[in-house]
Amino acid sequence: MLRKFVEQIVGASPISKAIQLSAVFKIAGEHDDDGRDNKEEILAIWADIENNKTILSLVPSVEELGRKPETLLLCQSSLSFLPLLIKSLYSTPGSQIDLDAHGLAEGYGIFTFLYGPVTFGVPEAGGFKFVTYGERIVKVAPTINFKRRGIEQSIVGMKPDEALLLVERSAGNFSASYSTCFATAVEDSLRIETPEAAKWIRAVAIELERIYNHLHAFAREAEAATQSVAANQVHALKERVLRLNAKYFGHRFLFGFNEIGGVKCDLSSREDREELFSSVREIAKEFSEIVDYFLSSRIFLDRLQNTARLSKEDALSLGAVGPVARGSGIDWDDRQSYPIEPYSDIFVPLETSNDGDAMGRMMVRIREVASSTVAIEELLDRLPAGKTKKGAGEKNAEFQSTLSFSATTTTSSLTQSDFSLCRIESPSGDLIQIVKLDKRGRIKSLHIRPPSFANWLSFAKSLEGNVFTDFQFSFESFGLSYADSDR
DSSP, X not given: OOOTTEEEOSSOOOOOSOEEEEEEEEEOOOBOTTSOXXXXXXXXXXXXXXXXXXXXXXXXXXXXXXXXXXXHHHHHTTTTHHHHHHHHHTOOXXXXXXXXXXXXXXXXXOEEEEEOSSOTXXXXXXXXXXXXXXXXXXXXXXXXXXXXXXXXXXXXXXXHHHHHHHHTTSSGGGHHHHHHHHHHHHHHHHTOOOOHHHHHHHHHHHHHHHHHHHHHHHHHHHHHTTOHHHHHXXXXXXXXXXXXXXXXXXXXXXXXXXXXXXXXXXXXXHHHHHXXXXXXXXXXXXXXXXXXXXXXXXXXXXXXXXXXXXXXXXXXXXXXXXXXXXXXXXXXXXXXXXXXXXXXXXOOOOXXXXXXXXXXXXXXXXXXXXXXXXXXXHHHHTOOOSOSBTTTTXXXXXXXXXXXXXXXXXXXXXXXXXXXXXXXXXXXXXXEEEEEEOTTSXXXXXXXXXXXXXXXXXXXXXXXXXBGGGHHHHXXXXXXXXXXXXX
């Protein structure tokens, strides 16, 4: 099931110049009438930045490139990102992926050395191939997949509610985004009418997740600038958000609050909602005061301004998403461009910067802490009344039959080629999940395009020409996560 803001390219179609490749995924063919498997298809998802829409197309063959000029235009816009997406599509646990778009540089005095996968300054298992002649970085190729767990393959054959437990743990610090994205895609496939209250509660969780992740990124930048006291103050603010998560959603990192067809938590009490927002507002106020101090610190500004620049053109062609893309002037936020409910009903400002450096990316995060606080206020104030999940308080036979794909609902609920797509603006950017269910309503395939994977090439490009001491400032400004990439 595709939402109304997804356009499929079949023939000639008007395409803007601001087009960005978002994901590549494969859909397994179904059995035909003779019992044979139909051909597997590889599809691509694009972001039409100018027209604010999502485009779905087949990944073209060489013959198709000659027949469809609009498809050639799409491919030319993503010559660097497309091969890496396809490489990731067929990667397996234990096989490292070198994210090198153009090959390593060579020349007099230039040498390559490896850094990682277990080393100081990198919080997870990940490696880098640095090309340098001494002080400056000529080129860097990140290496990921050291701890790939094969989440997508391991849930095949599971019931959606069982699979949800694994999907939400793919990247623990983005669990609300992951679980909501998966649940929404499954609910679309099953035609489940999720209660409005549940959708609004999910949005509250996602915005809380955004705030604590942005606080973490800022604190890490402060640590890199040796501002230890202020960094610890920001870490303390993050801890207070995590405790709010535990109090109102049952887990510090928002595990387990989602389920297919609703949520397990209840924010129906106005007193609870007012108390929650009051706490969030106080945290945002204290963070704003700390930010004012940093913006007056010449030491902090000198380390971020003009560091790790990424042009808008490079951000588009390399697939950048989230604060990274918006920090380079790209006007894309899934909350506006792919607005699942309730984001189509609330105001969320688009925070951007044209600076393209570490400071620009950090300013986007700083302003998003404030805008997420405003969004939480509106979400809690306008939270719809009513139940928060299907079957709450009783055994809902109709819901269970839909969820398990009984014989009376299977043929009318899904066609053989049906799949569901969902995009969600996670703290690090555009998270994409494509879900296909079999005739029993179990997982036939899942493809995840994590936001961190989309930002590695941009990170590598931003470091070219910088000195080695700029590495940490660039890395933290991108908000990269190996757990997210390696899922």
